[in-house]
Amino acid sequence: QVQLVESGGGLVQAGGSLRLSCAASARTFSTYAMGWFRQAPGKDREFVAGIRWSTGITTYAEFGKGRLTISRDNAKNAMYLQMNSLKPEDTAVYYCAAQGFARRTYLTEDKYDYWGQGTQVTVSS
Numbered sequence: 001q002v003q004l005v006e007s008g009g010g011l012v013q014a015g016g017s018l019r020l021s022c023a024a025s026a027r028t029f030s031t032y033a034m035g036w037f038r039q040a041p042g043k044d045r046e047f048v049a050g051i052r053w054s055t056g057i058t059t060y061a062e063f064g065k066g067r068l069t070i071s072r073d074n075a076k077n078a079m080y081l082q083m084n085s086l087k088p089e090d091t092a093v094y095y096c097a098a099q100g101f102a103r104r105t106y107l108t109e110d111k112y113d114y115w116g117q118g119t120q121v122t123v124s125s
Contacts, residue, residue, distance in 0.1 A: 002026040002114040004096050009119030012086055016123070020081040022096030022116060029077045031098045033106040036070060036081045038092035038121075045095070049081060050106040059107065086123045093118040 008020040022034070035050035049060045049070040058070050069082040079096060099106060100113035 002029060002031075002098060002100065004098060004114055004116035006094065006096050006116045006119040009094060009121045011122045011124065014086060014088055014123055014125050016086050017082070017084045018086065018121060020083065020094055020096075020119060020121075022079040022081075024077040024079075024098060024114075026077075031100065032102045033099045033111075034072065034079045035097050035106055035112065036079075037095045037097060037109065038090075039095070039118075040089075040092040043092075045109060047107050047109075048094070051079065052106075083121070086121075088123045088125045091121060091123050093120050 003025045005023050008018060012018055031053045033050055033052050036048040037045050038048050039045040047061050048064055049068055051058045051070045051072050067085045072079045095118045096116045097112035098114045103111045105111055
């Protein structure tokens, strides 16, 4: 069983930065892709960014391009999300997710098998 634990959330002023981390623990961790999602109050959970584990190829939601950077450390079984120029509308609970099976895409929730508990990001204006 894979467990994902997020960290790095917090309160930051608009224009500031945060770096989220996601640590995967399992006897043998193997994944095909990992991603970050977020859910703001009263809204559906949405895709933020994803990364192919073997190649490092990344995909970003339109709102994140130029401000967010997803990365991974295969040796540490960890994934990161560097968030710069944060805006109040980035306020949400951020979740990391991992695929347990190879899938053609990783842009939607249903393509992931494991989820973390989430970390709160609050951006004040």
